[in-house]
Amino acid sequence: LGPLYLYRSILRVHRLLPKEMRFVGDQYVRAEFRSHQTVTDKRYLEPFFAQWTSYLDLLRQQTQGTSTFGQPLDSTVVDKLDDDKAEQLLDLHNASTGQADSEHAQSL
Template identity: 45%
Template sequence: MRASFLRLAESVSTKPLNLREASATLYPPIPLYRRLLRSHRYLPREMRVLGDDYVKAEFRRHKDVTNRVHIIGFLSQWKMYLDQMPRDKDAKSFSGKKLDPTVFEKMSSEQLGQLYELMHATKDVWKPISEDS
């Protein structure tokens, strides 16, 4: 990652943000990345594999971004996701939440395409197991 990206991320990690669902601070990219992968430990195996691959791909895709607004948006959205993840092994059932319609309306066609692909990938993970097999 570029040094400017890391410096910017470290500088915003100590400043409070006005986000409704996220905690008051952002993490720098690498600690956030590690925490995200660690939080997937408590998910069922199929969900963990899917989540880990998705996190890795997104961080790889955004490692050369220089737009400060985009970086802060990226880090804050992943921080909000992290805040929703189960914190320990006792979290038996993890259920996501519905996508806010206003967020859906603001998505670009590329983001909608990614969401569509993700929807189809998760359908394969959550196929009901037939008792005949």
């Protein structure tokens, strides 16, 4: 798949997600693809596109009549994340479960 086709396909499948999940997913996809626009090193691009293609395939399967989205994240994968990616994953989890809103409201 070409990068633009992959990007558009992901956004198209996101239309099938619940509103909150679509909003968070669209923002995340846009930010990730935007941050990789200037990358030219294939050592970074190949795994990037492979993971997004895998994500697209998973979403296509999960939007075929099921109401459950996502998959369990292996703890060995989480253990290998650097601090920035771990924080990004936690922010994404909080945003997708609505915890970010409740935490923000409590801090006011």
